[in-house]
Amino acid sequence: MAPKYRPTPLSGGDRKALAKELGKARAMANILAIRSAETRAKGEALIQQADKLLCESWNERMWSDGEPIDPSPTIDQAVNCGFTWLEIQCARCRTPSDVDLAAMKHPPTTFVHDLASRLRCRKCAKAGRRPSATLLQLAWQPRHPRTEA
Numbered sequence: 001m002a003p004k005y006r007p008t009p010l011s012g013g014d015r016k017a018l019a020k021e022l023g024k025a026r027a028m029a030n031i032l033a034i035r036s037a038e039t040r041a042k043g044e045a046l047i048q049q050a051d052k053l054l055c056e057s058w059n060e061r062m063w064s065d066g067e068p069i070d071p072s073p074t075i076d077q078a079v080n081c082g083f084t085w086l087e088i089q090c091a092r093c094r095t096p097s098d099v100d101l102a103a104m105k106h107p108p109t110t111f112v113h114d115l116a117s118r119l120r121c122r123k124c125a126k127a128g129r130r131p132s133a134t135l136l137q138l139a140w141q142p143r144h145p146r147t148e149a
């Protein structure tokens with residue numbers, strides 16, 4: 001982009017005043033940009049904290065009662081705060097497995113509870129069954145060998 005055109009004032013005093021104001025405005029632009037970046041970083045840290053609390057709340061509900069699974073965090077909320085694994089269990093054969101949420105092909109705005117009907121047990125699939133998954137909890141790392149399809 002071409003620099004902004006500004007007619008030069010005729011009087012020397014006006015030219016000096018303009019140069020001063022331009023200098024101030026340019027310095028202010030930098031200060032505001034830095035402040036914006038700092039505030040955004042604080043905001044992102046708060047969002048991450050909120051996501052973590054949401055995941056922990058869901059985990060407590062899953063552990064205590066196992067239901068309702070809805071509402072639940074979204075995939076990106078879980079991944080954002082480090083809960084990148086979802087522990088599940090096949091509702092039919094009870095085989096446990098871990099799902100890598102970060103590697104899922106579902107849109108990141110998908111709710112974790114919506115995965116219950118979409119995750120398939122490989123063992124049962126071989127037997128021609130398609131039972132839904134029981135969701136156990138969100139985790140920081142996998143606990144079981146991978147068997148989900």
Ligand SMILES: [Zn+2]
Pocket residue numbers: 090091092093094095121122123124131
């Ligand atoms: Zn199964």
